[in-house]
Amino acid sequence: MIEENVNKLLESIPKTNPFCEKVTLVAAVKLQSPEDINRAVCAGIRDIGDNHVQEFKDKYDLITGNPVRHFIGHLQTNKVKYLLGKVDLYHSLDRYSLAEELSKRGEKAGVVSEALIQINIGNEESKSGFALSEADEAYAVIKAMPAIKIRGLMAMLPDVDDIDELTRLAKLMRAKYDELKAADPDLSYLSMGMSGDYELCIECGSNMIRLGTAIFGKRVYPKSN
Numbered sequence: 001m002i003e004e005n006v007n008k009l010l011e012s013i014p015k016t017n018p019f020c021e022k023v024t025l026v027a028a029v030k031l032q033s034p035e036d037i038n039r040a041v042c043a044g045i046r047d048i049g050d051n052h053v054q055e056f057k058d059k060y061d062l063i064t065g066n067p068v069r070h071f072i073g074h075l076q077t078n079k080v081k082y083l084l085g086k087v088d089l090y091h092s093l094d095r096y097s098l099a100e101e102l103s104k105r106g107e108k109a110g111v112v113s114e115a116l117i118q119i120n121i122g123n124e125e126s127k128s129g130f131a132l133s134e135a136d137e138a139y140a141v142i143k144a145m146p147a148i149k150i151r152g153l154m155a156m157l158p159d160v161d162d163i164d165e166l167t168r169l170a171k172l173m174r175a176k177y178d179e180l181k182a183a184d185p186d187l188s189y190l191s192m193g194m195s196g197d198y199e200l201c202i203e204c205g206s207n208m209i210r211l212g213t214a215i216f217g218k219r220v221y222p223k224s225n
C-alpha cells in the first residue's frame with residue numbers, strides 16, 4: 001500500500017512547478033510507525049516531516065535510509081532543545097518567541113538552524129502563523145537573528161472547497177515569496193500543499209509539499225482517554 005502510494009506519487013507529481021523549480025515531496029509522518037516510515041523511505045521518499053517532539057525523539061534512531069529531517073508542526077518553545085541540531089528544516093516559525101529561542105540556543109550550541117516563516121494565509125483562528133501583512137516585519141526581525149537562516153515561507157490553505165479562493169490565497173503566498181526572494185538568494189522554499197490541495201498549490205508556485213494521507217492512508221488518532 002505505502003510502496004504503491006509512493007510510487008504513484010513519485011510518478012504523478014510534477015517534477016517542477018510552473019516557475020521551473022524542483023518540487024520537493026516531504027512525507028508528513030505524524031502518528032506513523034517507524035516501520036511504515038521506513039517503508040516509505042525505502043520506496044523513494046527522501047524527506048520526512050514530524051509534528052510532535054515526543055514522536056520525533058522516540059523514532060529518531062529507528063529511521064533508516066538517512067532521509068532529510070523536517071519539523072512541520074507547531075513547536076512549543078520549551079521543546080526546542082530536543083530538536084536543535086537534528087532538524088534540517090523547520091517549517092513552522094509562527095511567532096517571535098519561538099524564533100528567539102531557536103536562535104539563542106543555536107548560538108550557544110554553535111548550530112545555525114534553517115527555517116521557514118509560517119504565514120496564516122487564511123487568517124484562521126485554528127491555525128498559527130504571522131498574518132500576511134506581518135510577513136515583511138517577521139522576515140526582517142528573524143533575519144537579524146544570528147543562528148537562524150531563513151529559507152522561505154510555509155502556509156496551510158484553509159480546508160474549503162472554493163477553488164477560486166484557494167487559488168487566490170496560494171498566489172498571494174507565491175507573490176510574497178517572490179518579493180522576499182528578490183532581495184535574498186537564501187530563500188528557496190515555498191512549503192505549501194497537503195494531500196487535498198497539493199496539485200493546486202504546485203500550479204500556483206509551491207515548490208515543497210507535505211503529504212501524509214496520500215502516502216500512509218487515513219490517520220488513526222489514538223483515543224484521548
Ligand SMILES: *Cc1c(COP(=O)(O)O)cnc(C)c1O
Pocket residue numbers: 028030051072073193194195196210211212213214
Ligand atoms: C498532517 C500535516 C500535513 C499532511 O496532511 P495530509 O492532509 O494528511 O496530507 C501537512 N502539513 C502539516 C503541517 C501537517 O500537520
